[in-house]
Amino acid sequence: MTPTSDGNTARAGQTRKRTRIQEENEEKILDAALEVFSTYGFRGATVDQIALLAGMTKPNLLYYFRRKDDIYLAVLRRTLEMWLTPLEALNPEGDPAAEITAYIDRKLELSRDDPKASRLFAMEIMQGAPILGEILSGRLKMLVDEKAAVIRRWTGEGRLAPVDPYHLIFMVWATTQHYADFDVQIRAILGERVERADHFETAKRTLERVFLGGIATGTNNSS
Amino acid sequence: MTPTSDGNTARAGQTRKRTRIQEENEEKILDAALEVFSTYGFRGATVDQIALLAGMTKPNLLYYFRRKDDIYLAVLRRTLEMWLTPLEALNPEGDPAAEITAYIDRKLELSRDDPKASRLFAMEIMQGAPILGEILSGRLKMLVDEKAAVIRRWTGEGRLAPVDPYHLIFMVWATTQHYADFDVQIRAILGERVERADHFETAKRTLERVFLGGIATGTNNSS
DNA sequence: ACGTCCCTTGACCAATTGGTCGAATTTTCG
DNA sequence: CGAAAATTCGACCAATTGGTCAAGGGACGT
Numbered sequence: 001m002t003p004t005s006d007g008n009t010a011r012a013g014q015t016r017k018r019t020r021i022q023e024e025n026e027e028k029i030l031d032a033a034l035e036v037f038s039t040y041g042f043r044g045a046t047v048d049q050i051a052l053l054a055g056m057t058k059p060n061l062l063y064y065f066r067r068k069d070d071i072y073l074a075v076l077r078r079t080l081e082m083w084l085t086p087l088e089a090l091n092p093e094g095d096p097a098a099e100i101t102a103y104i105d106r107k108l109e110l111s112r113d114d115p116k117a118s119r120l121f122a123m124e125i126m127q128g129a130p131i132l133g134e135i136l137s138g139r140l141k142m143l144v145d146e147k148a149a150v151i152r153r154w155t156g157e158g159r160l161a162p163v164d165p166y167h168l169i170f171m172v173w174a175t176t177q178h179y180a181d182f183d184v185q186i187r188a189i190l191g192e193r194v195e196r197a198d199h200f201e202t203a204k205r206t207l208e209r210v211f212l213g214g215i216a217t218g219t220n221n222s223s
Numbered sequence: 224m225t226p227t228s229d230g231n232t233a234r235a236g237q238t239r240k241r242t243r244i245q246e247e248n249e250e251k252i253l254d255a256a257l258e259v260f261s262t263y264g265f266r267g268a269t270v271d272q273i274a275l276l277a278g279m280t281k282p283n284l285l286y287y288f289r290r291k292d293d294i295y296l297a298v299l300r301r302t303l304e305m306w307l308t309p310l311e312a313l314n315p316e317g318d319p320a321a322e323i324t325a326y327i328d329r330k331l332e333l334s335r336d337d338p339k340a341s342r343l344f345a346m347e348i349m350q351g352a353p354i355l356g357e358i359l360s361g362r363l364k365m366l367v368d369e370k371a372a373v374i375r376r377w378t379g380e381g382r383l384a385p386v387d388p389y390h391l392i393f394m395v396w397a398t399t400q401h402y403a404d405f406d407v408q409i410r411a412i413l414g415e416r417v418e419r420a421d422h423f424e425t426a427k428r429t430l431e432r433v434f435l436g437g438i439a440t441g442t443n444n445s446s
Numbered sequence: 447a448c449g450t451c452c453c454t455t456g457a458c459c460a461a462t463t464g465g466t467c468g469a470a471t472t473t474t475c476g
Numbered sequence: 477c478g479a480a481a482a483t484t485c486g487a488c489c490a491a492t493t494g495g496t497c498a499a500g501g502g503a504c505g506t
Contacts, residue, residue: 043267129407136411167429174401175394184352188359206390
C-alpha cells in the first residue's frame with residue numbers, strides 16, 4: 001500500500017480534460033470496485049474480478065487506475081464524505097431527543113440505501129485501517145469530540161440522562177451499521193420477513209424506542 | 224470451498240491416536256489461523272502467512288490440514304460453540320431486566336476477551352457466510368426464535384416495554400460486538416483512554432443504562 | 447477526410463498462491 | 477536399542493495474481 005496519492009485518478013496523461021468515456025468508465029470501475037472491496041476487503045479482492053464486473057478487460061481497467069491501491073483509495077474517498085454527513089448534521093441548537101432520533105434515522109437510512117459503503121468501511125477498519133487510519137484519528141476523532149461535547153452539555157443541562165457521550169455514539173454506529181454489515185445474518189434469521197415493507201420501520205421503531213427510553217429524562221416513553 | 228468435512232482434521236493417516244506433537248501443532252496452527260482469518264477473511268488470508276505465524280513451514284502446516292478450507296473450517300468450528308453460549312444461557316425463568324443485563328455483560332466480556340472470534344464471524348458473514356450460512360439459518364435461527372419467544376412473552380406480561388424481540392437481540396449483538404470488530408476505530412477516537420482501567424466499565428455501564436432505560440417498564444432508572 | 451489524441455486489448459512477465467512429493471529426521475514404544 | 481510410525485522441509489508445480497507494453501481501433505474537432 002504505497003502512498004500513491006496523486007491528484008485524482010492516476011491516469012496516464014495526467015491533468016487532461018476528462019473525456020466522456022473516461023467519466024463513464026471510471027464510474028463503472030468504482031461501482032464494481034465498491035462491490036468487490038466491500039465484500040472481500042482489499043487483500044481478498046482481485047483486479048480481474050473488478051474488471052470483469054465492470055465489463056472490461058484488466059489492462060483496460062488499469063489504464064484508468066494504474067494500481068490496485070489507486071482503485072481502493074478512490075472508492076474510499078468517494079464514499080467518505082457521505083459517511084461522515086449524518087453525524088456532522090447533528091445540530092447543537094436542536095432538541096436533544098429529536099436530534100438523536102434524527103441521527104439514528106439518517107444512519108439507518110444510509111445502511112439501507114448504501115449497505116456496500118458501510119461494509120467497505122467495516123472491512124477497512126477490521127483489516128487494521130491501513131488507509132483510513134489517519135482519518136480516523138484525525139478528522140473523525142475531531143468530529144466525534146465535537147459532537148460528544150454537545151451531548152455532554154445536554155446531559156449536563158439535565159436534558160438527557162447521564163450517559164457517556166462517546167459510547168452513546170458508538171452504540172448508534174453499531175446498531176445502525178449492523179443492518180448493512182450483517183445483512184446476511186439478519187436475513188437468515190428473519191427469513192422472508194426482511195422483504196416485507198414494514199421491516200425497516202420495525203427496525204427503526206425499535207432503535208428509536210430503546211435509545212430514547214434509555215436516554216430521555218423525566219417522562220417514560222411507553223406505548 | 225469444497226465440503227471436505229471429514230471427521231476431524233483431515234490429516235494423512237486418518238483416525239490414529241492423536242500424538243502429543245499433533246495436538247500441539249494443531250493448536251498453534253489454529254491460533255495463527257484465527258489471527259490471520261479474523262483480520263483478512265478467508266480469501267485475503269494466505270497459508271504461508273498462517274504457517275509463518277505458527278512458526279512452521281507451509282508443507283508442515285499442510286501435513287496437519289491438507290487444504291486452506293480445512294483450516295478455516297476447523298477455526299470456525301472451534302469458535303462456534305463459545306459464540307452461541309451467551310444467548311443460550313438466557314434464562315426464561317429469570318427476571319427479564321436481570322437476564323438481559325447479564326446477556327449484555329456476557330457478550331461484552333466475550334468481545335473483550337476474544338475479539339478475534341468476533342472478527343472471524345464478522346468477516347465470514349460479510350463475505351456472504353459461504354460456510355456458516357447453513358448454521359445461521361438453521362441452528363442460530365432456531366436459538367434466536369426460541370429466545371425471541373421468551374422476550375415476547377416478557378413484554379406480553381408487561382414485564383418489559385413493548386419492543387420487537389428480534390431487533391432487540393440484534394441491538395445487543397451489534398453494540399457488544401462493535402467493541403471487538405471496530406476496536407481500531409474506537410482506539411483512534413478514544414486514544415489512550417482505552418487503556419485505562421475504567422474503559423470497559425464505562426462501556427458496560429453505558430450499554431446497560433441505555434438498554435435498561437429503553438426496555439424497562441415502570442420505574443425510570445436514573446443515576 | 448484527416449490527423450491527433452484517446453481508448454482497448456492480446457501477449458507477456460515476475461511474483462505469489464495453494465498444494466504435492468520424496469527424502470531425511472525425529473518420536474514413540476515394545 | 478531398533479524398527480515402525482510420525483514429523484519436517486527443500487524442491488517443485490500449475491494456477492492466479494498485479495502489472496507492463498506495443499500495436500491496433502476508435503472518437504472527435506477541424
